Amino acid sequence: EDQVTQSPEALRLQEGESSSLNCSYTVSGLRGLFWYRQDPGKGPEFLFTLYSAGEEKEKERLKATLTKKESFLHITAPKPEDSATYLCAVPEGNYGGSQGNLIFGKGTKLSVKP
Amino acid sequence: DAGVIQSPRHEVTEMGQEVTLRCKPISGHDYLFWYRQTMMRGLELLIYFNNNVPIDDSGMPEDRFSAKMPNASFSTLKIQPSEPRDSAVYFCASSLSGSLLSSYNEQFFGPGTRLTVL
Numbered sequence: 393e394d395q396v397t398q399s400p401e402a403l404r405l406q407e408g409e410s411s412s413l414n415c416s417y418t419v420s421g422l423r424g425l426f427w428y429r430q431d432p433g434k435g436p437e438f439l440f441t442l443y444s445a446g447e448e449k450e451k452e453r454l455k456a457t458l459t460k461k462e463s464f465l466h467i468t469a470p471k472p473e474d475s476a477t478y479l480c481a482v483p484e485g486n487y488g489g490s491q492g493n494l495i496f497g498k499g500t501k502l503s504v505k506p
Numbered sequence: 507d508a509g510v511i512q513s514p515r516h517e518v519t520e521m522g523q524e525v526t527l528r529c530k531p532i533s534g535h536d537y538l539f540w541y542r543q544t545m546m547r548g549l550e551l552l553i554y555f556n557n558n559v560p561i562d563d564s565g566m567p568e569d570r571f572s573a574k575m576p577n578a579s580f581s582t583l584k585i586q587p588s589e590p591r592d593s594a595v596y597f598c599a600s601s602l603s604g605s606l607l608s609s610y611n612e613q614f615f616g617p618g619t620r621l622t623v624l
Contacts, residue, residue, distance in 0.1 A: 423610040435510075435597050435615030436549075479549070483610040493562065494539075494613060498548040 394419040394484050398497035405504050408469045413478055413500045416462040420485030425463050426494065427456050428479040436479055470504045477501045510616035512598050518622045524586040527619045529598030530579055539613060540573055540583050541597040549597070555581065556603075588623045595620050 395418045405411055417425065424443050428436035440449045442458035449456050453474060455466045465478055477499040484492045511530040519525055531538045539554040553563040558575045566573070570589070575581040585592055599613040 426612055428615075433618075435599075435617050438612045438614060441612055492610070493551045493554065493565075494610075496549040 394482070394495050396480060396482055396495050396497040398478075398480060398500050400500060401498070402501045403503070405467075405470055405502070407471055407504055407506050410466070410468045410470070412467070413465040413502070414462060415465070415480035415497055417480075417482050418461075419482050419495070423483045425458055426481045427463070427465055428481065430477045430479055430499070439478075467502070470502075472504045472506050475502055475504045510598055510600055510614055512596075512616035512619050514619060515617060516620045516622075518624065519588055520624050521589055522587040523623075524584065525588045525592075525621060525623075527583040527596050527598075527621070529581045529583070529616060531581070531598070531600030532614055533579070535600035535602055535614075536578075537601045537603065537613075538575060538581050539599040539601075540581070541599065541615075543595045543597060543618070552583070552596075585621075588621075590623045593621055593623050 397416050399414045424441050426441050427439040429439050430436045440456040442456055445458055445460045447458050453468050453470060457464045463480060467474060479496055479499045481494040481496040484495055510532055513528045517525060536557050540552040541549050542552055543549045550565055552565045553573045554561055555575045558578060571585055573583045595618045597615050597618045599615045601613040602611045
């Protein structure tokens with residue numbers, strides 16, 4: 393069964409304290425791994441897509457990496473405005489030719505204190 | 507583009523009433539997805555459409571839920587009759603087809619409708 397697991401569930405950091413969020417996945421035939429940011433009361437906002445092991449993408453203080461089993465979202469010198477829930481997702485395998493569904497993890501709630 | 511538009515943003519209703527949620531996808535997108543988000547279960551796909559045709563509705567919890575997409579720029583999710591356990595945030599998302607079967611394009615989400623059933 394296709395599955396996405398994120399850890400930790402919650403993470404509290406001091407401003408400037410770098411850390412990483414983990415997303416492990418099991419899916420047949422990876423067609424991409426997606427990272428989203430979700431602020432309270434809003435819809436998920438797309439951050440990155442990674443397609444192959446070894447790929448890395450960066451945006452401001454965020455860097456996403458991908459291996460064959462998991463992805464990491466590294467946050468360097470975070471600021472309070474980075475506080476949000478970070479979701480990762482993979483398209484389902486065996487999609488029968490259609491685009492198929494995105495399977496989401498339950499997210500990591502990040503809090504960055506000044 | 508204005509992005510995905512959903513209405514209403516908040517809905518409070520009483521058990522047994524009919525609820526209709528609305529979504530306007532991003533112009534040109536050919537996929538539309540309806541999700542439900544709760545603290546316990548996270549984001550769950552309810553149904554998705556491709557070119558206005560429902561492709562997978564296996565996530566629709568019961569016959570009380572129905573969804574339609576009469577044209578490329580409008581979709582509805584209806585709950586009749588509503589129950590307290592339907593209280594959640596409902597999201598609509600849209601995307602483009604991947605250029606290859608091996609690729610998948612990102613989904614863009616609307617702001618959601620927070621539904622409370624008393």
